[in-house]
Amino acid sequence: MDDPHAPELTDEEENSAALTERRYREPEPPEFATSRGCQLLDEISLRILEIRLALLVATEDVSLRLDDFYPRLAALEVLADQAVGAARLLLLDADLDEAWGSLPSRPQAVFARHKAAVTRGSPSVFPVPSSLRHFNSAIRTIASQATGPDWRARPQCPAIIRDGSRQCSNGVLYLGDNAFASGCFSHATEAERNRHRQHQDDRNEANVEASRIAHLAMTGLGRIIAEGWLRRRHEPGSLFQLINQPDGPFRLEDMEEAGKAAPAD
Structure with missing residues (x-):
């Protein structure tokens, strides 16, 4: 509530205060995706797929029952595929309905917001399927050709x-x-x-x-x-080698070099 004892501001002072507030108000971050970001998410989905495929042959060398991995990996694959599709919608500047909060939207929410925008008359945007989806489609094709x-x-x-x-x-x-x-x-x-x-x-x-x-x-x-x-x-620069080097993976000089090599915002 306003302080009843505060001095009244003149019209000029009120206009100046409003202008200052507009000028220094924190701008809302735009929703965006870069081509690099889309490629990175696609690679993440492929790494999850690699884990699933590698587990199929791990039991040739280890007598362990590893099937508990598969439902969890399947759930991760769904999330990764959704992330790739949502990022590509952002990359293509697809129309989105109003965000439901101030934080970045989850992938599913991006799809829902685009669907809502299409319902209002915006054009539908169909992002290119992820590499993971291409793989799963190829496996289904094998089955459909046989049956x-x-x-x-x-x-x-x-x-x-x-x-x-x-x-x-x-x-x-x-x-x-x-x-x-x-x-x-x-x-x-x-x-x-x-x-x-x-x-x-x-x-x-x-x-x-x-x-x-x-x-x-x-x-x-x-x-x-x-x-x-x-x-x-066992190749130089591998994660295994970095973790197991004598001074550990977090050497200051390496992190500084990585920071210099990072792309600018």
């Missing part, structure tokens, strides 16, 4: 139910090779049911084969990553 379409959307069975009150609500059986049965499992012929069972067996075998091929592909990459890690581990 083929599953025809989840099937025509409705034309048969009438037993009491004659309505048409059967089930979908007809899919027989493979773009062919459908004359009815659902209950209303198809015995030959159609046998053909459907054979298609399901073939599909299950294809799923197993697709999983095997995908695992081989990822294991092969895991071995390449692991060999690269172990080779670079």
